[in-house]
Amino acid sequence: MRPLIIDVKDLEFRWQPGAPTVLSIDAFQVSAGECLFIKGPSGSGKSTLLSLLSGVTTAVAGSVRVMDQALEGLGSVQRDHFRADHIGYIFQMFNLIPYLSVVENVMLPCQFSTRRRANALRRGDGLEAEARRLLHHLDMDHADLHRRAVTTLSVGQQQRVAAARALMGAPELLIADEPTSSLDADRRESFIRLLFDECRGAGTTLIFVSHDASLEPLFDRSIDLAEINRAARVAEAA
Amino acid sequence: MAIFSLAWKSLINRRFTALLTVLSIALSVTLLVGVERLRTEARASFANTLSGTDLIVGARSGPVQLLLYSVFRIGDATNNFSWQSYRDIAAMPKVAWTVPISLGDSHRGFRVLGTTPGYFEHYRYARDRQLVIAEGQPFADLYDAVLGAEVAEKLGYRIGDPIVVAHGASDVSFARHDDKPFKVIGILARTGTPVDRTVHVSLEAIEAIHVDWQSGAPIRGLSISAEQARAMDLTPKAITAALVGLKSKIATFHVQRAVNDYAEEPLSAILPGVALSQLWDLIGIAENALLIVSVFVVVVGLIGMLTALLMSLNERRREMAILRSVGARPGHVFALIMGEAGVLTLLGALFGVGLLYLLLLVGQPIVESRFGLFIEIGVLSAHEWKLLATVVGAGFLVGVIPSYRAYRLSLADGLSVRV
Numbered sequence: 001m002r003p004l005i006i007d008v009k010d011l012e013f014r015w016q017p018g019a020p021t022v023l024s025i026d027a028f029q030v031s032a033g034e035c036l037f038i039k040g041p042s043g044s045g046k047s048t049l050l051s052l053l054s055g056v057t058t059a060v061a062g063s064v065r066v067m068d069q070a071l072e073g074l075g076s077v078q079r080d081h082f083r084a085d086h087i088g089y090i091f092q093m094f095n096l097i098p099y100l101s102v103v104e105n106v107m108l109p110c111q112f113s114t115r116r117r118a119n120a121l122r123r124g125d126g127l128e129a130e131a132r133r134l135l136h137h138l139d140m141d142h143a144d145l146h147r148r149a150v151t152t153l154s155v156g157q158q159q160r161v162a163a164a165r166a167l168m169g170a171p172e173l174l175i176a177d178e179p180t181s182s183l184d185a186d187r188r189e190s191f192i193r194l195l196f197d198e199c200r201g202a203g204t205t206l207i208f209v210s211h212d213a214s215l216e217p218l219f220d221r222s223i224d225l226a227e228i229n230r231a232a233r234v235a236e237a238a
Numbered sequence: 239m240a241i242f243s244l245a246w247k248s249l250i251n252r253r254f255t256a257l258l259t260v261l262s263i264a265l266s267v268t269l270l271v272g273v274e275r276l277r278t279e280a281r282a283s284f285a286n287t288l289s290g291t292d293l294i295v296g297a298r299s300g301p302v303q304l305l306l307y308s309v310f311r312i313g314d315a316t317n318n319f320s321w322q323s324y325r326d327i328a329a330m331p332k333v334a335w336t337v338p339i340s341l342g343d344s345h346r347g348f349r350v351l352g353t354t355p356g357y358f359e360h361y362r363y364a365r366d367r368q369l370v371i372a373e374g375q376p377f378a379d380l381y382d383a384v385l386g387a388e389v390a391e392k393l394g395y396r397i398g399d400p401i402v403v404a405h406g407a408s409d410v411s412f413a414r415h416d417d418k419p420f421k422v423i424g425i426l427a428r429t430g431t432p433v434d435r436t437v438h439v440s441l442e443a444i445e446a447i448h449v450d451w452q453s454g455a456p457i458r459g460l461s462i463s464a465e466q467a468r469a470m471d472l473t474p475k476a477i478t479a480a481l482v483g484l485k486s487k488i489a490t491f492h493v494q495r496a497v498n499d500y501a502e503e504p505l506s507a508i509l510p511g512v513a514l515s516q517l518w519d520l521i522g523i524a525e526n527a528l529l530i531v532s533v534f535v536v537v538v539g540l541i542g543m544l545t546a547l548l549m550s551l552n553e554r555r556r557e558m559a560i561l562r563s564v565g566a567r568p569g570h571v572f573a574l575i576m577g578e579a580g581v582l583t584l585l586g587a588l589f590g591v592g593l594l595y596l597l598l599l600v601g602q603p604i605v606e607s608r609f610g611l612f613i614e615i616g617v618l619s620a621h622e623w624k625l626l627a628t629v630v631g632a633g634f635l636v637g638v639i640p641s642y643r644a645y646r647l648s649l650a651d652g653l654s655v656r657v
Contacts, residue, residue, distance in 0.1 A: 047654050056562070056652035077567055084565020089653065091563070094556050099251030100244075111240040112565035165564065 005173060005205045006030035006053065010062035013048055023048045024231040025062075028223070032172070035196060035206040037219035044225045046209055050177055053207070054087055055079035067172055084113035088166030088204070092178040095162030096150040102140070105150060106131035106165045116169025123170070134164040138194050155182050156191065163195055170202045177209050192218055241570050245577030252550065256582065259543045263586025266532070266539035267629055268593045271622050273532040275594070277525045278621075279613045283364050284518055287431045288481075288510045290362030292490050295319075295327060295497055296479040298504035302520070305513040308339060308479035310432045311349040315341065318476035323503045327480065330496065332489040335360055337481040340444045340474060343403045343415070348389045350403050350437045352444030352474075358384075360483055363431045364612055373397055374424035377440050380468055382423035388434040390425045397422055401437070403447060413455070415447040418464040428607065442472035482507070536629055540636045543582050547575060547640035551647065558648040572645040579637025583630050591618070591626065 008028035014021045023045040030036050040046030051057045052064050056079070058072040065071070067086060071079055083089075088109070096105045107127050110117035117127070124130035135141055138160040150158065159179055166174050176195070180188040192208070192215065199206045208219065216222045249256045288294075288309050296304040297317035306312040318340075328336040337360050340352035358369050358376050374397045377384055385395055395401065399422045405413040420439060428434055446467040450460045462470075484493060490509065497507035558571050598615045606612050618626070 051652050051654070054563070054653060077569075080562075080565060080567040083563075089563035091560070091653075095560060097244075097557055097560055099247045104247075108561075109564045111244075112570070 002031040002033055004029050004065075005032040005034075005067055006207075007065040008063070009065075011052070011059050011064060012061035013045075013052060013057070013059055021231045023052070023229055025049075025228050026230070028228055030205060030207065032205055033200075033203055035199060035220045036208065037216050037222040038207060038209045038225055039211065039213055039216065039222060040209050040225040041211045045229050045231060046225055047177070049225065049229075050175055050209065053173075054089060054175060055083050081113075084109065085115040086172045088168070088171040088174040090159070090162045090166050090174070090176040090179040093155060093158070093182045095165070096153075096158055098149075098151050100150070101147065102135070102150055102153070102161055103128055103131045105161055106134060106168055108165060109168050109171075113169065116171060118169075120169040131164065131168060134167055134198070135161065137198055138164050140164065156187050159183065159191060160194070163191075163198070167198050167202060167204065170204065172203075172205060174199060174204050174206045175209075176206065178211070179208070180215070181210065181212065188212075188215065189218070241573045242577045242581075245574050245581060248574070249578055249581055255546050255550075259546050259582050260585045260589060262542045263536075263539045263583060263629075263633070264589035264593055266536040267587050267590025267626070268597065270532040270536050270629065271591065271618075271625060272594050272597065273528050274622060274625060275598075275613065277529065278619070280525070281518060281522070283430065283612065285511060285514045286362075286364045286366075287514060288361070288363060289366055290360065290483065291481040291510055292484040292487060293482040293494055293497070293507045294479055294510055294513075295324075295482055295505055295507045298506045301506070301508040301513040302517050304479065304506055304508050305510065305517060307341065309510065309514075311341065311351075311436060315478045318478050319503055319505055320476050321474050323500065323505060324477055324480055326500070326502070327482065327497060330493060332485055332493050333482055334485045335483040337361070338441055338474070338477040339479045339481065340441055341478040343405055343444070343447070345389075345401055345403050345437045346393060348386070348393075348435050348437055350439060350444075352439050352441045352477075354441055357438065357481075360481065361433070363429050363433070367429075367612075369429065369433065370427040371424045372427040374422070377423055377438070377443075379421075379423070380440060380443050380446060380472075381418065381420045381464065382439070382443075383420040384424040384426060384438040385422055386426055386434040386436045386438075387428040389437055390422075395422050395425070397425065403437070403439070405451070417461070418443075418447045418467065430606075430612075441474055441477070445472040445474050446470075536632070539586070540583075540629075540633055543579065543586075543633065544636050544639060547579060547637070548643065551575075551640060551644055554644075555647055555651055558644060559651055559653050562648055562651075563653050568645045568649045571648040572641045575641040575644045576634070576637050579641065580634055583633025583637070586633070587626050587630050 006029060008025055011023060011025040012021055013023040038046070052059060053066065055071045055074070063070050063072060069082065071082070074082060097108065100108070110120055110127055120127055120130040124133050132141070140157060140160050150161065153161065162179070180191055183191060195206065294304060294308050296308055297315060297319045299316055303313065307315050324336070324338055327333060335356060337353060337356045341349060343350040355376055361369050371384070372387070383401060389395070400419045401422060402419050403415045405415060420443070426433060449467050449470060450457050450462045482493070484490060494507040494509070497505050561571060595615065598613060602613050602615060
């Protein structure tokens with residue numbers, strides 16, 4: 001059995017004391033190197049779970065361990081450092097900083113994490129070369145694209161640049177929050193396959209969240225958040 | 239450092255609004271430092287309306303009053319003082335030179351000043367600058383007159399033109415010395431001081447035009463022609479004031495006391511520099527108002543920056559979330575906006591000073607010829623550096639507001655953007 005990269009136990013979360021519980025998970029585990037699909041319809045506590053896993057917020061009760069580190073035991077600055085070092089993140093859309101070039105966007109994580117900077121330098125001849133390598137792997141290797149303003153890229157191209165950025169410096173965990181929902185159907189699968197290839201190559205664990213169940217068969221394993229989140233069931237029953 | 243390169247790139251991306259903000263700060267800085275420079279120079283120039291003269295002596299009165307009539311030709315002397323007293327002062331061992339001044343007559347609204355050629359030699363203004371005769375020469379003949387630049391310009395006089403002096407400050411026909419007309423022999427270069435508005439004649443000429451006058455009116459039945467007057471003893475009986483130069487400035491207070499304690503006649507001796515700054519304090523309220531206005535313009539400029547930064551924050555919440563997702567702390571977000579405010583303010587101050595020097599270079603000769611105010615284009619003074627530092631400091635302080643707001647937003651938003 002591979003080591004656990006994520007180990008959630010008896011998790012409770014509410015936004016404010018006295019507010020209704022939005023997330024209540026007894027146990028949730030992910031092994032290192034896994035490609036996990038989390039089915040999360042809106043209102044299932046999806047964004048809250050991702051906030052907790054990426055260390056933006058902490059649990060009210062219970063524990064969220066990522067790479068054997070209990071996130072609730074870290075201060076907010078330490079959690080930001082932890083995220084910078086170990087987690088790549090892809091949003092649903094508008095992933096790119098508009099005033100940076102494609103390559104600068106990809107190199108961005110190395111500005112906030114010396115660890116990922118060191119990783120990237122170990123892999124290639126310089127940060128920019130590594131960024132270009134990743135873009136090339138994600139079918140974004142037109143020299144011309146790197147110079148273009150990111151706002152002129154198509155949505156699919158933007159998502160691939162975002163993926164390259166999330167993978168820059170080989171973080172252990174990649175969290176993708178509905179990264180394909182703005183892509184058309186045939187592009188979705190090719191995007192996911194590129195993501196798989198890169199994650200497997202780098203040994204990165206992928207957590208892919210979507211409400212689109214048709215993507216489910218592509219993954220190693222799938223979890224329905226609505227099923228493991230007791231708070232959602234309570235809310236539905238009420 | 240990385241965060242400042244981000245701030246810079248972000249500003250370049252929004253260069254149009256950034257440039258407008260920089261421009262508004264730059265203009266306000268130009269105004270503020272410019273007003274301050276003008277104020278300092280105007281004050282210095284005013285304090286030097288009369289320089290090189292150590293004491294002004296007149297009949298007993300207050301320093302400002304004596305200054306007003308002897309230097310600015312405003313108002314009249316309460317009393318003249320005797321030629322004998324003048325001779326006594328001139329004979330004091332510590333006195334290097336004296337220039338007598340006799341006032342009381344006018345020409346078409348401009349005051350007539352009777353003096354000696356020493357006036358042109360010893361009168362100094364604006365940091366030791368000497369009077370320069372632009373056209374013609376100093377008076378040689380009894381009925382020669384040397385005009386100030388403004389007199390010549392306003393009345394359109396040229397060398398050789400005849401002028402008639404009127405008795406007193408008003409110009410009514412029955413009180414004219416029209417039997418003894420003067421001839422314009424010289425015109426002075428512009429000085430920006432009351433000298434420009436003065437008609438200079440010799441002290442003897444003042445005496446000559448008054449030989450057949452008594453108590454402000456011609457003596458009935460007595461008429462002495464201009465030529466007859468030449469043959470008479472034209473030593474004045476009294477003068478209005480005297481400019482006194484000392485051999486050493488250390489003796490100033492000693493001589494001042496000696497004049498004030500002069501037993502034969504009640505006299506006053508004043509230090510022109512001190513009296514000038516007293517007078518400036520009286521009229522300096524306007525310059526303070528100007529400074530206050532320019533301070534407010536700077537405040538408006540900085541508020542413009544505040545508005546621009548705050549307005550941009552909402553549309554940049556996505557950007558903040560992206561930065562957070564790649565590992566930026568809320569502190570980084572704070573530093574990013576702070577960096578932008580800092581760059582805007584610093585560029586504004588830099589361009590503002592640049593613009594000021596450009597204006598000074600272009601405007602200096604114009605201001606000098608039009609107003610006689612010589613503005614020095616030197617390096618920034620310590621005071622001006624302080625002003626700039628205050629503006630930049632205020633800019634950073636104002637920058638804290640949007641930075642803190644961005645910090646709070648990014649803390650609350652985390653990786654999601656709830657708009």
